Every structure is written in C-alpha cells, then in structure tokens.
Amino acid sequence: MLLKSGAYNNVFKKRLLEIASDAEDIFTVTPKKSIRINTLKAEKEEIVKKLSDYIIEEMPWYEHGLWVRDEISKTIEHHLGYFYIQEAASMLSAIVLSPSKHEFIVDMCAAPGSKTTQMAMMMDGEGVIIANDVNSKRIKALAHNVQRGGAKNVIITNYDARYMPAMEADKILLDAPCTASGKIMYENVQKKWNYNRIRIMSRKQKQLMKTAYRLLRKEGEMVYSTCSLEPEENEEVIDFAIRELGMETLPFKIEGIKMREAITSWREKEFDDSIKNCRRVWPQDNGTEGFFICKLKKF
Amino acid sequence: MQIKKILNEEEIEKIKSMIQKNYGTIPEIEKAFLTSDDRIWLTSKDINFSIFDILKRCYRIGIYFGRLKRNDKIKLSMEGAIIVGKNATRNVALVDDENAMKFLRGEDINEYEEMECEKHNFIIVKRGNDTIGVGILRDGYIENLVPKARRINF
Ligand SMILES: C[S@@+](CC[C@H](N)C(=O)[O-])C[C@H]1O[C@@H](n2cnc3c(N)ncnc32)[C@H](O)[C@@H]1O
Numbered sequence: 536m537l538l539k540s541g542a543y544n545n546v547f548k549k550r551l552l553e554i555a556s557d558a559e560d561i562f563t564v565t566p567k568k569s570i571r572i573n574t575l576k577a578e579k580e581e582i583v584k585k586l587s588d589y590i591i592e593e594m595p596w597y598e599h600g601l602w603v604r605d606e607i608s609k610t611i612e613h614h615l616g617y618f619y620i621q622e623a624a625s626m627l628s629a630i631v632l633s634p635s636k637h638e639f640i641v642d643m644c645a646a647p648g649s650k651t652t653q654m655a656m657m658m659d660g661e662g663v664i665i666a667n668d669v670n671s672k673r674i675k676a677l678a679h680n681v682q683r684g685g686a687k688n689v690i691i692t693n694y695d696a697r698y699m700p701a702m703e704a705d706k707i708l709l710d711a712p713c714t715a716s717g718k719i720m721y722e723n724v725q726k727k728w729n730y731n732r733i734r735i736m737s738r739k740q741k742q743l744m745k746t747a748y749r750l751l752r753k754e755g756e757m758v759y760s761t762c763s764l765e766p767e768e769n770e771e772v773i774d775f776a777i778r779e780l781g782m783e784t785l786p787f788k789i790e791g792i793k794m795r796e797a798i799t800s801w802r803e804k805e806f807d808d809s810i811k812n813c814r815r816v817w818p819q820d821n822g823t824e825g826f827f828i829c830k831l832k833k834f
Numbered sequence: 835m836q837i838k839k840i841l842n843e844e845e846i847e848k849i850k851s852m853i854q855k856n857y858g859t860i861p862e863i864e865k866a867f868l869t870s871d872d873r874i875w876l877t878s879k880d881i882n883f884s885i886f887d888i889l890k891r892c893y894r895i896g897i898y899f900g901r902l903k904r905n906d907k908i909k910l911s912m913e914g915a916i917i918v919g920k921n922a923t924r925n926v927a928l929v930d931d932e933n934a935m936k937f938l939r940g941e942d943i944n945e946y947e948e949m950e951c952e953k954h955n956f957i958i959v960k961r962g963n964d965t966i967g968v969g970i971l972r973d974g975y976i977e978n979l980v981p982k983a984r985r986i987n988f
Contacts, residue, residue: 581963661879
C-alpha cells in the first residue's frame with residue numbers, strides 16, 4: 536500500500552522527477568521474487584530440475600538467476616542451500632566486480648551475505664573473501680548464510696569498516712549502507728524516508744569509500760553499489776572518490792538488463808564527466824528494485 | 835573463534851580415513867583446522883592463517899564440518915554431511931518425502947531404508963540424492979540430530 540502523504544511523497548518524488556521524467560512509474564512496480572542458484576552445493580541443471588515447479592523464467596542478465604514463485608522459500612532445497620533468495624538487481628554488484636579464483640576480496644559491508652555467497656560461488660570456494668559487517672546481529676545471519684551456502688573461502692569479521700586494519704585486497708565490494716530508496720515501493724521504506732538520512736548516509740559512504748581506497752592494492756578494482764536512488768548517496772560519493780582519492784571509473788556492460796547512465800550534475804553540483812560510466816537501475820525498466828552501481832580502479 | 839590447531843597433511847589424512855571407515859567414501863579436504871571444542875572447520879587452501887595476526891575481530895573462518903567423537907566417530911554438520919553424503923555407501927538411511935519433512939522438522943523417524951548401518955553410529959539421512967542431515971541409529975528409529983537453527987518450521 537502506498538502512503539498518501541509524508542516527506543517521501545512531497546520531497547522524494549520532486550527530487551526524482553528532476554532526474555527521470557518517468558520517476559513516478561516506480562510506484563507501479565512490484566518486484567518479482569528471484570533466486571540465485573548455488574553451484575557450491577549442486578550442479579545448476581540438477582537444481583533447476585528439482586525446482587521446475589517453482590520457476591517462472593530465467594533472468595536474461597545472469598545465468599544463475601531465476602524468477603520464481605513465492606512459495607519457493609518453503610522447500611527443502613532452500614533449506615539445504617541449493618539456492619539463495621536474492622533481489623534480481625542486487626546480483627549485479629558481484630557480476631561487475633567479477634572475482635576470480637585465488638583472489639583476495641574484501642566485502643566491507645557484507646551482512647546478511649547475499650553478495651558474499653554469490654562471490655564465493657563465482658570463485659568456486661577458492662581464494663579468500665573477508666566478509667565484514669559492523670552489526671553483530673546481522674553478522675549471525677551472515678554466518679548462517681555462509682555456512683548454508685557452503686562457502687569455505689569466507690572469513691567473517693566484525694569491524695566498523697572505517698577502522699579495518701590495513702591490507703592489500705585485489706578487489707573490494709563496497710555495498711554501502713544507504714537509505715534504500717530503490718525500495719520505495721514498500722511502505723516501511725516510505726515511512727523512513729527523509730532528507731536528513733540522505734545527508735548522514737552520504738557522509739558515512741564517503742568515509743567508507745576512503746577506507747576502501749586504503750584497503751585496495753595498487754591497480755586493484757572495486758565496486759561501489761547501493762539500493763538508493765539519491766544522487767548524494769551515489770554520484771556524489773563517486774565524485775568524491777575521483778576528485779579526493781584519485782580513483783578512476785571503469786566502463787562495464789551487462790547484456791539483458793536495461794540500465795541508465797548515471798547523472799553528471801545534481802542541482803548546483805557538477806560531477807566528473809567519467810561518472811557516466813556508472814549505472815542506475817530504475818525499477819520501472821526491469822521490474823526490479825532500484826540500484827546504483829559503479830566500478831572503480833585505484834592507481 | 836579460538837583455533838586450537840591447523841591440521842597438517844597427516845592429520846587431514848586421518849580424518850579422511852575415519853570418514854572412509856564410517857561412510858565408505860573419501861571426501862576432498864584441502865585445508866582444515868580444529869577449535870578447542872574438537873570441531874573441525876574447512877577452509878579454502880588460499881587462506882593464510884597469518885592474516886589473523888592482523889584481523890583481531892574475527893568471528894568465523896570457513897565452514898563447520900563436524901565434531902570429533904570417541905571411537906573414531908565424527909558427528910557431521912549439515913554441510914559436512916552434504917559433502918560426505920554425495921558418495922557415501924554405508925551408514926546411510928534413505929527416506930521418502932514425507933519422512934524427510936518430518937526429519938527436517940526435528941522429529942525422530944522410524945520409516946527408512948538402511949544402507950549398511952551400524953547401530954548407535956552417526957547416520958547420514960538422505961532423500962534421493964539430497965543429504966538432509968545426520969541422526970543416530972537406535973533400536974528401530976533414527977534419533978534426530980538436526981540442530982534447532984537448521985530445522986524447518988513449515
Ligand atoms: C546494504 S547492506 C549490505 C548487504 C549485503 N552486502 C548483502 O548483499 O547481503 C549494508 C550493511 O552495511 C552494514 N554497515 C553499516 N555501517 C557499517 C560500517 N561502518 N562498517 C561495516 N558495516 C556497516 C550494515 O550493518 C548492513 O549490513
């Protein structure tokens with residue numbers, strides 16, 4: 536149900552209409568349920584066969600993603616970790632980071648572990664992933680999901696990521712805490728939306744970005760992603776990484792999903808032109824939640 | 835997480851042969867360590883334990899495989915059972931869909947087909963190709979050892 540009033544209604548919509556003329560279409564979207572097959576537990580074909588009664592269709596942009604019926608969470612296969620219920624757009628971060636076997640990865644804000652377990656699978660359980668989160672309750676869920684996913688290459692740590700000890704990661708995923716306005720079609724997100732939270736998050740995201748830079752080896756690559764649609768939490772953070780930290784954005788391409796270019800100016804601010812390399816996933820384009828994703832390199 | 839010992843090749847071989855004796859199959863174990871409560875954990879071979887000199891706030895490493903018990907027995911975790919269960923030929927009980935659900939809800943079961951089961955030993959419970967957990971074979975039933983956190987509630 537959509538709320539009729541509130542800050543989100545007056546301010547949020549106005550802000551987003553400045554970025555996309557069809558922004559109001561977000562509210563017509565009900566994201567479909569999606570899963571990611573876990574090949575650490577069984578072969579893809581075997582899992583697909585077992586789940587055939589629940590599968591609606593394959594996800595065009597990811598060979599391990601499937602649209603499914605709701606009841607799939609109540610299956611033995613789910614319980615055994617043969618698949619992970621994961622929002623479709625959120626599968627993009629790991630796809631773009633593309634971790635390979637034997638690499639050393641830091642997932643700075645990892646709980647409850649959907650992207651950690653996705654990367655563990657992409658690495659075939661080899662290499663190392665440091666999966667960190669500050670929230671001790673969410674760490675428990677992360678540990679449960681890592682165990683259930685059979686991800687033996689994961690080390691779980693419990694730091695405020697801004698104060699993680701020095702290391703030289705090959706790749707970093709910074710799936711940052713955010714206002715989650717890409718999920719604004721849900722009532723609980725609408726209720727929490729306010730401009731002040733955007734400013735607080737933006738500040739924290741820049742601090743986390745600074746740490747990501749510190750933890751990444753030279754020539755190392757990282758992905759920054761959020762499920763927010765706010766420029767302060769997305770393009771502004773990337774602009775900070777480029778101007779203050781000297782990082783560079785990298786272009787990427789994924790077939791089968793509609794993504795729009797990130798914006799290069801927001802109200803009085805002009806962002807670095809290379810921010811065009813970042814992508815926004817709008818809910819109305821693919822029937823997913825909203826998402827922002829950027830690939831960066833340290834020199 | 836308190837690591838007691840990082841297992842060397844010989845110690846890993848010992849565990850493998852214990853599993854072979856109990857379940858008729860040799861699982862792939864590349865790197866493993868023991869915690870003070872005799873639990874075995876599996877990790878990727880690329881994890882270098884010297885990293886823990888730096889990472890002080892470490893909560894968990896790798897996956898829990900199983901716990902060593904007396905008389906060369908091992909109580910496998912759900913994931914340990916899934917790894918071993920794939921090719922296990924003995925100490926396996928096969929159940930149908932209905933009993934699989936019962937078992938995953940935490941109930942003991944008394945309808946199953948035995949594959950070379952030894953009484954009072956840890957038995958891997960399977961539904962078709964799927965390993966669904968571990969129990970102990972008692973007189974005429976399998977005692978449920980599915981931990982609370984891994985039970986289904988539907
Ligand atoms: C968007 S969620 C991460 C979702 C996760 N990557 C996944 O795919 O399942 C953001 C996470 O950041 C964590 N977080 C917030 N502030 C943090 C900080 N300062 N250091 C580390 N983690 C933090 C939150 O506890 C939350 O779990």
